[in-house]
Amino acid sequence: MPKLFAKFQTPEPAPGSVPPPPETANLRIGLVALVGLSAASLFGYDLGFIGGTIALPSFIKDFHYDHRSAADLANFQSNVVAVFQAGCIFGCLFTAPLSDRFGRRAALMLTSFIYIIGCILMTVAGVGGAxxxxxxxxxxxVSGWAVGASSMLAPVFVAESSPPHLRGRLVGCYEIGVQAGTCLGFWIPRSPEQNIDFYLLSQYISLKHLKNTVAWRMxxxxxxxxGGLLSLLLLFVKETPRYIAVKQGAVAAESxxxxxxxxxxxxxxxxxxxxGILEQIEHEKTQKAGSYLQIIRESFGPSNRRRLLTGMLIMVSFQMSGTNAINYYAPRIFKSLGLKGTSSSLFASGVYGLVRLVAVIIAMAIVSDRAGRVSMMMVGGAGMAVCLWIVGALIKTHPVAAASKVISPSxxxxxTLIYIYAVFFCFSYAGIPWVYCSEIFPLRIRSFNVSITTSTHWAFNLMLGKSVPFMISNIGYATWFVFAACLTVSSVWLYFCVPETRGVPLEQMDQLFGGPSPAEIHAEAMERWAGQDKPESPLHKEDASMSDV
Known part of the structure; x- marks a missing residue:
């Protein structure tokens, strides 16, 4: 057994490494984690609220689908989900140049403003005859563009700011934000339909005649x-030291x-x-031609091809686990499993969100920097696969009778297995893909590569968002077998092909994927600095302190 899991053990620290002082876990790095959590809540809330909102009778009526066919309604609802995901794809692809040009923090601030604009457009839809x-x-x-951009920017921003021993937990806060937003989103759409009194709200904003529409507008x-919370938090944090080192030099980065x-x-x-940061930058300068085209070429070149493919496949495995399909269509899925009525299915969705939130907090806050990234995905994925194989078998052998008014034991x-599946997900694919993909790439091509892996995530999200309703209708129980098979294959692939990164400094990732070792990078940097009149190495403090920044 020890031999089986040997590849997942944390790499030994380099000889002479300084142990992390307790001061590194401080309020400032906590604010950085909160930025990641807040950015993630944009994505998570949409995951949770949209499925319940587009199922509300008031939403269907206000968009004039109450007298249309079920097929027309299903197509409109899937389009509402799909166009958001399409915006996400373009958002994460086209934000990488902004991030490299103006910084991670500035790009995040811009996306928060764009997100708010998109939300305003949705809120006023249909008001005044529009x-x-x-x-x-x-x-x-528009809001999808911003969410896609933030899903690329936030993990990079947190990873580049985090000390190695806390990086898993801090980047993992992104997933806590996703699950917190999802949980809130699952519960919010229930409230107006359960006759909670929104009369005072509608009176206050002088929209009493729109009281029914408050159910979906709220x-x-x-x-x-x-979006406003993300903008506010960004005012209290600074740009990442690694980005500052590239743009302003050693003295500013040191500060x-x-x-x-x-x-x-x-x-x-x-x-x-x-x-370590400066040596990695010096190493990357030897490969830099200066143009963005060169960054693209290097990203798909031999030295980086393996990690880019690994990151993309991890995101594919994430999506093909079926989790976001359940998130988007939870009420419908729980109905297909035998729950009767909109209220019951929405309540089950809310409980599902609570289970995920509690599980992901435990996983990211306690486990992520103790267990390896790869072992968590492998073991959790195997557990998810077992749950879904059994769910599919139960539906196949004990199909839900449409006329039955009693929920069967099956x-x-x-x-129950869907809830257990959710726990396994939170201890595996919930946060680890974001952590892994944000840490494995070299600094100067990190934004572009993370945008590629994140756009892969959104592309498969879009595909599933459009296909899952039809899968449930047309192939029924086999839907669960498709996801279970993908999880089974990905667990095997993770064991044999994916290296562990827990506790590895960002500047040492090259060695894991067949690049130069830290010692080789150090020797190369020392050689380059030896030929400079004003070296920026922190080993030459008397010179570095005098250099212009």
């Missing part, structure tokens, strides 16, 4: 709060790193981390 469907879909595309408008670690600039831990078993 074309409700067109305005809603336009708002979904959860949409709540998104504006999430930023010391501030973030809450240590003196002369502290050995700060100096060691800074030296339906209860299937629903």
């Amino acid at each position: 074309n409700a469907s067109a305005l809603l879909l336009a708002g979904r595309v 959860p949409i408008a709540l998104q504006i709060v999430f 930023a790193l010391a501030r973030l670690r809450k240590l003196p600039a002369s502290h050995p831990y700060v100096q060691e981390e800074l030296l 339906s209860y078993a299937a629903i």
Whole structure:
């Protein structure tokens, strides 16, 4: 057994490495994690609220689908989900150049403003005679662009700011934000339909004649709060030390790193981390031709091809686990498992969100930096696969009778297994893909590569968003077998092909994927610095302190 899991053990620290001081876990790095959590809530809330909202009778009526065919309604609802995901794909692809040009923080601030604009468009859809469907879909595309951009930017921003020993937990806060937003989104659409009194709200905003539409407008408008919170938090954090090192040099990076670690600039831990950053930058300069086209070429070149393919396949495995399909269509899925009535299926969706939230907090806060990234995905994926194989078998052998008014034991078993599946997901694919893909790429091509892996995530999200309703209708139980088979294959692939990254500094990722070792990078940097009149190495403090920044 020890031999079986040997590849998942944390790599030994380099000889002479400075152990992380307790000061590195401080309020400033906590604010960085909150930025990631807040950015993730934009995505998570949409995952949770949209499925319940588009199923509300008031939504269907206001968009004039109450007298249309079931096929027309299903097509419109899937389009509402799909255009958001299409916006996400373009958002994460086209934000990488902005991130490299203006910084991770500035790009995140821009996306928060764009997100708010999209949410306003959706909220006012149909007011004053406006074309409700067109305005809603336009708002979904705009807000989707912002969510896609933030899903690429936030993990990179947190990873580049985090000390190695905390990186898993801090980037994992992104997934906690996703699940917190999802949980809230699952519960919000229930409230107006359960006759909770929104009369005072509608009176206050002078929209009493729109009281029925508050049922779907309120959860949409709540998104504006999430965008505003992200903008507010960004005012209290600085750009990442690694980005500053590239754009402003060693002295500015040293100051930023010391501030973030809450240590003196002369502290050995700060100096060691800074030296690793600067040496990696020097190494990358030897390969840099200066153009964005060269970055694209290098990203698909031999030295980076394996990690890019690994990141993309991890995101494919994430989506093909079926989790976001359940998130988007949870009420419908729970109905297909035997729950009767909109209220029961929405309540089951809400409980599903709570289970995921509790599980992901435990996984990301306690387990992620103790267990390996790859072992968590492999073992959790295997557990998810077992659950879905059994769910599919139960539906096949004990099909739900449409006329039955009683929930069968097999339906209860299937629903319970979906909750167990959710726990396995939260201990595996919930946060680890975001952590893994944000840490494996070299600094100067990191934004572009993370945009590729994240767009892969959104492309498969889009595909599933459009196909899952038809899969449930046409192949029924086999839907679960498709996801179970994908999880089974991915667990085998993870064991044999994917290296462990837990505890590895960002500057040492090259060696894991067949690149130069830290010692080789150090020797190369020393050779380059030896030929400079004003070296930026922290080992030459008297010169570096005099250099222009």
